[in-house]
Amino acid sequence: MSQFNPLISRRELLQNSGTGLGALALVGLLGQSAQAERNLDEAPLAVATPHFPAKAKRVIHLFMNGGPSQIDTFDPKPEVNRLDNQPLPESFVKQLQRTQRNRVGKLFGSPFKFKKHGQSELEISELYPHLSQHADELCVIRSMQGEIANHSPGLLLTNCGHSTLARPSLGAWLLYGLGNESDELPGFVVLCPRGMPTAQSRNWTSSFLPGIYQGTHIDTLGNPEELIPNLTRNDIRTGSQRAQINLTQFMNQRHAARRPDDERLESRIHSMELAFRMQTAASDVFDLQQETANTREMYGDTLQGKNMLIARRLSERGVRYVQIYHGAGQPWDSHGSAISNQKRLAAESDQAIAALLSDLKQRGLLEETLVIWGGEMGRTATSQSNVKDRKRWGRDHHIDGYSVWLAGGGFKGGTAYGTTDELGQAVAENPVTLHDLHATILNQMGFDHKQLTYHSSGRDFRLTDVHGHVVSDLLG
Secondary structure (H helix, E strand, O other): OOOOOOOOOHHHHHHHHOOHHHHHOOHHHHOOOOOOOOOOOOOOOOOOOOOOOOOOOEEEEEEOOOOOOHHHOOOOOHHHHHOOOOEOOHHHHOOOOHHHHOOEEEEOOOOOOEEEEOOOOEEEEOOOOOHHHHHHHEEEEEEEEOOOOOHHHHHHHHHHOOOOOOOOOHHHHHHHHHOOOOOOOOOEEEEOOOOOEOOHHHHHOOOOOOHHHOOEEEOOOOOHHHOOOOOOOOOOOHHHHHHHHHHHHHHHHHHHHOOOOOHHHHHHHHHHHHHHHHHHHHHHHOOHHHOOHHHHHHHOOOHHHHHHHHHHHHHHOOOOEEEEEOOOEOOOOOOOOHHHHHHHHHHHHHHHHHHHHHHHHHOOOHHHEEEEEEOOOEEEEEEEOOOOOHHHOOEEEEOEEEEEEEEOOOEOOOEEEOEEOOOOOOEEEOOEEHHHHHHHHHHHOOOOOOOOOEEEOOEEEOOOOOOOOOOHHHEO
16 A cells, blocks of 8 residues: 655645644643653543542642732731831841842831631731631641742742753643543643743743643633634634544644654644634633623632632633633732732732632532642742832842642641741741642642652653652641
8 A cells, every 4th residue: 555645745734724723722732842751642631540549639729920928918927017117137137148138128017917717716817808718728838948039940949840940840740640631621721811920831831741731821811702812713614624633633643653752743633633622612611601690709800700710610620730820920029019019919819719719619629629829939027128118118039938828639727837937037847848849739639749750861750859748747
């Protein structure tokens, strides 16, 4: 039998027929080249069994990019309030990084009152009146530690486990390990209104994992019917498009058969098929009018409210990892006017986050859904520089003792884990690194973080590199 010999090239056929438009809808999934020895050619997104029974099946990561102030939100510091407007003691100044020593101002007490909430009496700032109603479901870590007090390294460390290299992101690792429960939606979706965060697509990269595991970025500020560009086609009937896709995929498979070691081709083949199936499913999941008026009112008719509701709809349809950034760039980066900025940003998200937790709980999804809140760093307990106008005081970057919280997924609710010193300058007890947090999250998803590996460039890689341990005290 003679070999298939087309009169025109594959590239020309795609350009002329327009069938590549559907694949453009998932350009974020195509990712970078993958060099690995494990054979993922057959159904790379098929549901897989983890190492042991999991407590959580999916993750919703609420990313307050820029770095929220822990002493204004979840880590009260009465001693800082008592010494407000006084110089930071020299013994503490010496502990600062050199760049921060030159711009450290006076101690900056929080104007926000803290109150004990729930049976656990967890202390939460008045910035979060709605979220505080869920105090008994929150596991607050007050002793997080980063590595480099800058945004891009912090974002990469938080998402990818490495502060300088764009290694595979947590969402990509989970999709690689667990597969996708949905055959009509990507398993890793990133919602970010107005554009992209600092470090951009490196935050959800698949790196050396096959490109099919990379996150799909969606700017949720746009027209709901056009959130994913080129998703729908009006110039061709569905049946005819299906026939074109089948022909293209046949040619792709023939091309790939002669290149068995090129996983980039396999990623694109699977992406094209998923893009075709997404044309109906994606339009449906972003149509919030399908929700009841009461549900939409609970979340709020705001950008953050819509993002949280979309995240719930994606999660219940099988999307494995949904990440929501507060906005493009680094909105929580309050170097100036910190108090007014934190107040505004918390008000934008408080109702929506509380609604997400309530909605998941009402639907019986919270126990198996892990919700994560936090940024890539925290803020200092001092003002940045000696600005005279207190209303313009800002807080600098802080990585030695900041706060994140988790809810659901088997984490111990009503818990405040770890402590910082009396002036909030450093961790005093139970430090938790990002590697520790990643190891603990993977544990709840059913994985031994040391065993979830991928062979690349001559060695096995893992999310936690050579670090990390499971923090069992965080678990219920």
